[in-house]
Amino acid sequence: MLGIVATVKIKEGAHAHFEALAEELVALSRNEPGCAGYTLWRTQDELTYAFVEYYKEPSDLDAHIASEHYRDLGRRLREFMSGPPQFTRLLPPSS
DSSP states (O other), rough: EEEEEEEEBTTTTTTHHHHHHHHHHHHHHHHHHEEHHHEEESSSSEEEEEEEESSSHHEEEHHHHHSSHHHHHHHHGGGBBSSOEEEEOOOOOOO
């Protein structure tokens, strides 16, 4: 299992457009075979959002990134973003 937190800053006044497209991305991504979870959050900074994603295997993340809906919606979301997303990879703690 691995996780991703993708943090995104949006342009002022872009909330409604960004959230509509982001929720579409969430719904489609949740249906991917290797997706174990995919949610959208808004942070305390009203212009910052975080996608929190979980995948069963690293190859499932690769498949997500290669998916048509990810490429299409990602391109459309960029219009409302004030810069590139920041990605943090989450790994299970060592036992």
